Amino acid sequence: MNEPQIKKQFIAGAVCPACSAMDTIKMWTLDDTPHRECVACGFSDTLDAQGNSVPNELPTRVSRPAPSKPLSQGQTLQFFPNPKLNKPG
Structure with a gap:
């Protein structure tokens, strides 16, 4: 209940x-990181120390969480030699 409220300013x-709408951007600072959001289209991002937009991380094969273990057990396969492939020695 005693948490400080974040002051958002247009x-x-x-x-x-x-969306190129004017006067729809509100900004606020959270943990010394500036954030901005457009109230017209919902666009939001964070800014670095120089005021440049910090892009969100794109999902890649490397950044995805590890897949969970398969639910079903695999079936064991047994291979038999093909007698037609035996070469006469």
């Missing part, structure tokens, strides 16, 4: 990078 003259 930025006058700011243009949304996604």
